Amino acid sequence: MGSAVGLSGNFYEFNASATPAEADTRAMQSDWSMIGRDLSEAMGQVAQQQRSR
Numbered sequence: 001m002g003s004a005v006g007l008s009g010n011f012y013e014f015n016a017s018a019t020p021a022e023a024d025t026r027a028m029q030s031d032w033s034m035i036g037r038d039l040s041e042a043m044g045q046v047a048q049q050q051r052s053r
Contacts, residue, residue: 017023 017026
C-alpha cells in the first residue's frame with residue numbers, strides 16, 4: 001500500500017539511528033521506560049486495592 005505522492009516505496013522513516021549501538025541504546029531506554037510505567041501502574045493498583053479493604 002502506498003500514498004499518491006510517495007512512489008519510491010519507502011514512505012516513512014521509523015526509529016532512525018546513526019549506528020547500531022545508538023539503535024540498541026534507544027531500544028533499551030524505551031524498554032526500561034515501559035517497564036517503569038508498568039511497575040508504577042501495578043503499584044498504584046495494589047495500593048488502591050489495599051485502601052479499599
